[in-house]
Amino acid sequence: MRKAHLKSLTFQLVILFLFFPGNNGFGQDTSQTKIPVIDLLQELEDKFEVKFSFVDADLEGLQISKPTVDGLQASIDHIIGKTPLQIERLNDRYYSVVLRNTISICGTVLDNFENNSIPGATVRILDSDKAAVTNIDGQFSFEEVPRTAVVQISHLGFKTYFISAEELSISAPCFEIALALSYQELEEVVVYKFLTDGLAKFSDGSIQMNTAEFGILPGLIEPDILQSAQSLPGIKSVDETVSDINIRGGTNDQNLILWDGIKMYQSGHFFGLISAFNPYLTDKITIIKNGTSSVYGDGVSGVMDMRTKNDIQNSTFGGAGFNLISGDMYGQIPLSENLALQFSGRRSLTDFLQTPTYTTFSEKAFQDSEVRTDNDFYFYDFTGKLLYDLNPYHKVRLSLIHINNDLDNITTSNDGDEVTESSLDQINISFGGSLESEWTDNFYTQANVYYTQYRLTAFSITESASRQLYQNNLVKESSAKLNTIYKVIPTLQWTNGYQFTETGIENITRLNQPFFESNIKGVIRSHSLYSEIQYETEDKNLFAQFGGRLNYISNINTFDQVLVEPRLSISYEFATNFKLEVLGEFKSQYTNQIIDLEQNFLGLEKRRWTLADENNLPVVKSKQGSLGLNYDENRLYVGVEAFYKNVTGINVNTQGFQNQNQFNGEIGEYLVKGVEFLINKKTNDYSAWFSYAYNDNNYTFNTISPPNFPNNLELEHSFTLAGNYNYNNFKVGIGLNYRSGKPYTKPDSNTPLDTSVFPIEINYESPNSSSLPEYFRADASATYDFNLNKKVKASVGASVLNFTDRKNVLNTYYRLNDDNKVETVQRISLGVTPNASFRISF
Structure with a gap:
């Protein structure tokens, strides 16, 4: 039986790594000194001149108090009553001793906090139809229980408890079982x-x-x-x-x-x-x-x-479906009581079936590019997960995910003489494992390891092989993490942990005419220690979480850094239905995406991962704080939150500039100040909401003139008005989205070209001094659920994105054509995009 409480975390760790306490008893009376059953039988043999025949392994470890009454039969009855043994008289001298196949059990269920009895607890004999509930005194009993059975004891508000039937073998008094209260600190x-x-x-x-x-x-x-x-x-x-x-x-x-x-x-x-x-x-x-x-x-x-399903189900479940882009299937198969396999797979229909949804998607993705909409393009993904419960308190999970995007394209030059074959592939494969352990009622550990690999490959070759371009971005990352959770008291939790991560990134570019070759590699290792205290009052009015991380970041070739990152989260209900929220954090990261713009390859944008080096790419750091006020009256929620966010160490190459600054590699920062508002009215049948967000988002680059200007991603105002309605098995949703146009940079209207340099360049106005037209989109969807039979459920659905067919401008940039004239390029949003689906589940 697991120990209920340990006096300190240090003592727990000693117990964890050095000892594995157990209890192999059978609920016997502990008021007297115990002796091995084998020794007692030998005493009876010597005293009464009889012989007991038994298998040593059956009696090994069994102990019993000496009989308080004299006589052979009284002693035999004492052994039978106190152990799971059956003694049969063969003749006047010989007796057979065997383990009984079935036993009688009883127990008293208590809580481990105040030691009160728990009436109404459910007691089940697993792998049988035996079940009962505890009486008003918290007691239960069963007859004819398989000796090897496992007993499950559960009650709302307490952790489920498992114990072997042998430990509950009938004794006086019955075995006492202490259930631990079930706390869910983060589930409020x-x-x-x-x-x-x-x-x-x-x-x-x-x-x-x-x-x-x-x-x-x-x-x-x-x-x-x-x-x-x-x-x-x-x-x-x-x-x-x-x-x-x-x-x-x-x-x-x-x-x-x-x-x-x-x-x-x-x-x-x-x-x-x-x-x-x-x-x-x-x-x-x-x-x-x-x-x-x-x-x-x-x-x-x-x-x-994102976390996939983590519990082993007793029966198989799954489903499958398709829409106008792809088909998929998923499921979980139990292999045994404590072992199950999960899987999912999806593949697009795009390389053999062109639907209206695919046509709209491809028009947006490939607009103003060299890629034809009838290209050979497809994608797929696959996941697998093995779930293995060593026992109710130790669980092993192994996960795998594979993602693939594949584009093969053939283009012909305007004169029809030159054919170019191009491909663009994205492949991600990752796998990881975890061990979740509940060592005591108030001490848990979580150990995680993973390896992930991502590759982006772009290749272009003319039919005559006169021009070949190869680009490759490879990311390999491995990590190990140990997390410990200690419940000091029911309202106070202490989390500690360590994480090691090694990230290697390689970027390769090869061009044969004119010859160019670049191969940039880097590896960063990080060691992180973290600690966090979480407190929540019993009345749930106050929640407070304080913690921080200590990071040591080392780039093998260039730099070492030590960073301290405090974290804060406080929620306080100062009046009925009113809560005040205070949030804050310091964070950092050493991976960034360099954006290859539309002019780079096939007219498609590519993003390449790269590592910080503290020269061209510093470690990016952020500071953020927010203050919020929420009103929640069950069916009406109103929330407002003001925030301040500052991110330093950014490079223009990671921001997607498409003006005079896009190739200069300046280092700067951005500062966002904003307010978010949400009002949500809900009932059992419908939910309607209106949200508004204001953002004042500005860059600071000291080497650019002017040094302060709007962020490329600034959306000063954004609104959403939406709702959904449920009627029996029918669901419908409709929503309107509006936002300000994002900033962009125009060429100077008076002198659009700078002819003083070679080659000629576009002469731009101040960075992001203009704004795109406002964005508006209306969407709708509906689904209907029904049963195909008692076990199989089905649903059909239909949706339309942008049903007003508004042509929203998502981006505008400029380039020089072959005649050195400024050409305007606009990227337009999705048009009317219908979709439909059919799904089954069981």
Whole structure:
């Protein structure tokens, strides 16, 4: 039996690594000195001149008190009553001693806090139909229980307890079982239904998406993980993609995206229009904009932590479906009581079936590029997970994910003489493992390791091989992490941990005419220690989380740094339904994405990961603080939050400049000051919400004139008005999105060309001194659920993105044509984009 409480963390660690306490008894009376049963039988043999026949292994370890009454039969009855042994008389001299196949058991269930009895607790004999509940005194008993059976004891508010039937073998008094209270420190929901089913806001300021309970959002018929995140205030994508999500004005590479604890360097399909993660095995997604727990490193803008289903089910479950872009299937298969296999797979239909959805997507992705819309393009992803429970308190999980995007394109020159074959591939393969251990009722450990590899390869060759261009971006990262959680008291939790990460990145470019070759490699190792205290009052009115990380970052070739990152999250209910939130954090990251612009390859934008070197690319650091006020009256939520965010160490090459500064490599920073507002009215049948965000987002580059100007990702004003309605099995959602146009830079209207340099360059106005037209999009979606039979459920859905067919300008830039004339290039949003789906699940 596990020990309930240890006096200190130090003592727990000693117990953890040096000792493994156990109890092999059978609930016997401990009031007298015990002797081995074998010794007692030998005494009886000598005293009464009899012989006991038994298998030594059956009696090994069994102990018993000496009989208080004399006589052979009384002693035999004493042994039978106190042990799981059956003694049969063969004749006047010989007796047979065997372990009984079935035994009688009893127990008394108590709580381990005040030692009170627990009536109404459910007691089950696993792998049988025996079950009962404890009486008013917390007692239970069973007859004819298999000796090797396992007994499960559960009650709402307490942790489920498992014990062998042998330990509960009938004795006087019955065996006492102490159940530990079940605490969920991070599960206190502030808003039980946030915008739609399956979205919840928690006391630490994080937002969690539960895909199994997910409702409907405008424009989505399936719970696309990264698209759904953009329904939240402060999370947008200026170019309508899921692979370029901007959290409070930050770039996508400043987000930490985790899948089962593995850092992901690729997150999208179809050039970012579709999420690369299967939502049907993803159990929950935690989204953090500020006040990040010290458990997380990296990601100066935000965190998206995806976790797949982690429990072994007794029966097989799964599903499959298709829409107008791809088909997929998923499932979990139990291999035994404590072993299960999860899998999911998805593949696009794009290389053999062109649907209206594919046509619209490809027109947006490949507009103003050399890629034809009838190119050979496809994508797929696959995940696998092995779940193994060593016992109820130690669980092993092994996870694998593989993501692939493949584009093969053939173009012909204007005169029809030169044919060029090109390919652009993105491949990500990652695997990891974890061991989750509950050593005592108040001490837990989580050990994680992972390896991830991402590769972007671009290759172009003419038919005559006169010109060949090869580009490759390779990321290899491995990490190990140990996290410990100690519950000092029911309201106070202490988390500590260590994380080691090694990241290697290689960038290769080869061009044969004119000859050019570049091969840049780098490796950074980081060691991080973190600690965090979490406190929540019993009445749930106050939640406080204080912590920090100590990072040692070492680039093998160039630099070493030590960084201290404090973290803070406080939520206080100062009046009924009113909560005040204070969040703050210091964060850093040493990986960035260099943006290869449209002019670089096939007219497509590519993003290449690279490492900080403290020369051209410093370690990026951020400071953020926010103050929020929430009102939640169960069916009405109103929230307002003001924030301040400063990010330093950014390079213009990571920001996507398309003006006079795009190739200069200046180092600077950006500062965002903003306010986010949300009002959400909800009932059991509908949810309606209005959100508004204001952002004042400005760069500072001291070597650029002027040094201060608007950020490329500034969206000064953004509004969302949306709602969904549920009627029986029918769900419908509709939403309107409006935002200010993002900044861009025009050529000088008087002297658009600078002819004083060779080659001739465009002469621009001040950086980001102009703004694109405002953006407006209206989306709608509907689904209907029904049963095919008792076990198989089905759903059909339809959606339309941008049903007003407004041509929103997402970006404008300029280039020189062959005649040295300034040419305007605009990237336009998705047009009317219909989609439909059919799914089954069981």
